[in-house]
Amino acid sequence: MLTLILQLLLDGMASGLVYVILAAGLVLILSVPRIFLIAYGQFYMIGAYVVWGATVLLELPYLVSLLLATLITALLSMTSYWLIFRHIHAGEKNFLAMIVAAMGLMLILGQAGLLAFGTSSRGMPAIFTGVLSGADLSISVEKVVIMSASVAVTIVLFLLYEKTKIGRAMRAVACNPEAASLQGIDVTALYLVTMGVSGALAGFAGGMIAPAYGINPEMGNHVILTVLLVVMLGGMNSLVGAVVGGIIFGITLSLGQYFVPDLAQIILFTAIGVIILIRPAGLLGSGVSVDV
Amino acid sequence: MSKRTFAEPTKPIALGLGVIILIGLPLLITSNYYLHLLIVAGMNAVLAMTFVLMLRTGLVSMSIAAFWGVGAYTATLLTMKWGASFWLALPLAAIVAAILALAIGALLVRNAAFSFLILTAVLALLTVFVFGNLKWLGGFIGIDRIPPPDPILLPFLPPIPFDSKPAFYYLMLFLLGLAVIFYRALYNSWAGRAWMAIGLNPRLAESFGVNVFRYRLLSFVIAAGTAGMMGGFYAHYIGAINPYAFNIFKTINVHIFAIMGGVQFPLLGPLLGSFVMTLVPELLRVAKEIEPIILGLWYILLMLFLPNGLLSLLQRAGKRSD
Numbered sequence: 001m002l003t004l005i006l007q008l009l010l011d012g013m014a015s016g017l018v019y020v021i022l023a024a025g026l027v028l029i030l031s032v033p034r035i036f037l038i039a040y041g042q043f044y045m046i047g048a049y050v051v052w053g054a055t056v057l058l059e060l061p062y063l064v065s066l067l068l069a070t071l072i073t074a075l076l077s078m079t080s081y082w083l084i085f086r087h088i089h090a091g092e093k094n095f096l097a098m099i100v101a102a103m104g105l106m107l108i109l110g111q112a113g114l115l116a117f118g119t120s121s122r123g124m125p126a127i128f129t130g131v132l133s134g135a136d137l138s139i140s141v142e143k144v145v146i147m148s149a150s151v152a153v154t155i156v157l158f159l160l161y162e163k164t165k166i167g168r169a170m171r172a173v174a175c176n177p178e179a180a181s182l183q184g185i186d187v188t189a190l191y192l193v194t195m196g197v198s199g200a201l202a203g204f205a206g207g208m209i210a211p212a213y214g215i216n217p218e219m220g221n222h223v224i225l226t227v228l229l230v231v232m233l234g235g236m237n238s239l240v241g242a243v244v245g246g247i248i249f250g251i252t253l254s255l256g257q258y259f260v261p262d263l264a265q266i267i268l269f270t271a272i273g274v275i276i277l278i279r280p281a282g283l284l285g286s287g288v289s290v291d292v
Numbered sequence: 293m294s295k296r297t298f299a300e301p302t303k304p305i306a307l308g309l310g311v312i313i314l315i316g317l318p319l320l321i322t323s324n325y326y327l328h329l330l331i332v333a334g335m336n337a338v339l340a341m342t343f344v345l346m347l348r349t350g351l352v353s354m355s356i357a358a359f360w361g362v363g364a365y366t367a368t369l370l371t372m373k374w375g376a377s378f379w380l381a382l383p384l385a386a387i388v389a390a391i392l393a394l395a396i397g398a399l400l401v402r403n404a405a406f407s408f409l410i411l412t413a414v415l416a417l418l419t420v421f422v423f424g425n426l427k428w429l430g431g432f433i434g435i436d437r438i439p440p441p442d443p444i445l446l447p448f449l450p451p452i453p454f455d456s457k458p459a460f461y462y463l464m465l466f467l468l469g470l471a472v473i474f475y476r477a478l479y480n481s482w483a484g485r486a487w488m489a490i491g492l493n494p495r496l497a498e499s500f501g502v503n504v505f506r507y508r509l510l511s512f513v514i515a516a517g518t519a520g521m522m523g524g525f526y527a528h529y530i531g532a533i534n535p536y537a538f539n540i541f542k543t544i545n546v547h548i549f550a551i552m553g554g555v556q557f558p559l560l561g562p563l564l565g566s567f568v569m570t571l572v573p574e575l576l577r578v579a580k581e582i583e584p585i586i587l588g589l590w591y592i593l594l595m596l597f598l599p600n601g602l603l604s605l606l607q608r609a610g611k612r613s614d
Contacts (some may be wrong), residue, residue: 022391100594277399
């Protein structure tokens with residue numbers, strides 16, 4: 001029994017850590033440029049497809065493809081900010097306009113993905129094979145790689161956000177954009193950088209899971225709902241919250257789907273609802289207030 | 293310029309003309325497909341009106357489609373499992389959705405506007421999984437072969453069966469008219485003025501003795517009831533429902549319909565927006581696979597250049613002539 005639970009915890013961690021990366025990216029977008037970017041899942045989908053295209057069609061090495069995916073999604077994310085959200089930002093009470101524009105972006109990217117890569121699901125050859133086992137637990141090497149890469153990326157992100165000058169600027173702008181710009185921070189440039197980092201995170205996550213879980217054009221639409229929940233659970237403006245939320249989400253779902261398969265999602269979502277009801281800012285958030 | 297904030301300026305001639313055109317449309321449009329589009333557009337218009345109703349009080353609800361789904365499932369269960377008449381099931385669907393909204397709203401509406409948005413988003417995600425995971429609701433496959441509404445039997449007249457698009461069109465028109473008249477009356481009542489006061493400044497409204505919580509809850513409940521009624525209609529019109537039809541993307545689309553028309557016009561905006569947004573994609577069908585791309589561009593361009601919706605063009609023209 002104990003081994004079973006440990007095994008489920010391990011599996012939950014593997015999927016939870018991928019949510020952590022995506023949630024961290026979304027938290028950055030929500031707290032620095034404050035965009036409710038429903039199109040974020042599409043960057044993840046595009047990242048996965050770029051890796052598939054680069055390794056299967058162009059026969060590039062996996063690591064090169066992953067780097068390519070990260071760069072392409074970062075550029076896409078920055079371009080979408082420059083072309084769309086930069087202009088909507090200027091107005092007041094623009095939350096609804098942002099949602100509509102983000103929905104438009106989601107349609108465009110989703111359909112562009114469909115046209116470029118086709119409607120069918122794709123599998124790709126596994127990059128890492130083999131299974132590690134010991135003490136009655138087993139885990140595929142693939143998942144170990146995913147988990148360690150996720151942890152590494154999260155740590156790098158935290159260092160960037162907490163220790164570097166640019167991270168400090170991000171935190172300042174998240175706190176108060178006007179005051180930050182008075183201190184000589186180029187807010188627009190910073191928003192661009194943040195969008196780039198977030199896009200890169202999504203592309204990296206997509207490219208990382210592509211060999212393990214397969215790819216389909218709908219994956220972006222599905223993942224964004226999960227990531228939104230994770231972010232709401234952890235706190236809209238807290239990176240630590242994204243980490244905690246992602247891991248709790250992954251583990252709870254993994255345990256729940258084993259023991260109460262029919263009710264797992266209902267219980268989890270209700271629990272998240274109750275938590276947000278008690279703590280509207282999320283577990284670790286400090287309450288963003290967005291004018292709606 | 294006199295400022296009319298609620299109801300659109302009443303122009304009896306334009307109104308009468310609009311009603312006559314709407315009633316006469318099935319005579320002009322014989323294609324079942326276009327009638328279908330009009331029926332869907334009318335239904336979406338009512339949903340979009342519920343969005344504006346809540347927005348008036350400063351609430352952005354992400355769970356419109358969820359209550360729409362509650363209505364659809366309630367009506368379907370009533371007619372298929374318990375053999376109730378459609379004409380009983382339709383109001384019951386609205387009542388069930390409204391009661392549910394009262395219970396949930398009492399918890400959610402207390403929160404500040406942004407928390408409310410997040411909570412309703414969680415509610416919307418939860419609803420899809422509740423529908424999908426309950427075996428007696430058909431799971432994620434949903435329920436199909438839902439019977440059409442029972443024929444209307446009137447004395448001295450032949451029964452009116454629901455086996456053709458025009459019949460459904462007139463049913464939609466009836467429900468749409470009902471919603472418009474009801475909402476118009478509400479906006480012009482004490483409740484409407486309280487809503488507007490809350491929308492302008494909740495704290496100020498409270499200081500004038502408006503119970504913000506109660507009036508917000510009222511708008512949430514009325515919106516849910518209306519959406520529930522349209523859900524009952526939808527289920528029996530389409531004949532099949534599945535949980536994904538009621539997901540959060542549907543709600544965002546409903547938002548888009550209203551915003552596209554212009555949310556400062558609580559009835560005309562949603563009406564115009566949903567008709568345009570239902571018909572434009574059809575015109576784009578010639579573009580085939582790039583249609584969603586053009587649609588997405590249209591969303592973005594409109595938000596960049598006309599963020600207050602299509603009707604703000606009229607407003608601008610009006611201002612210029614004053």
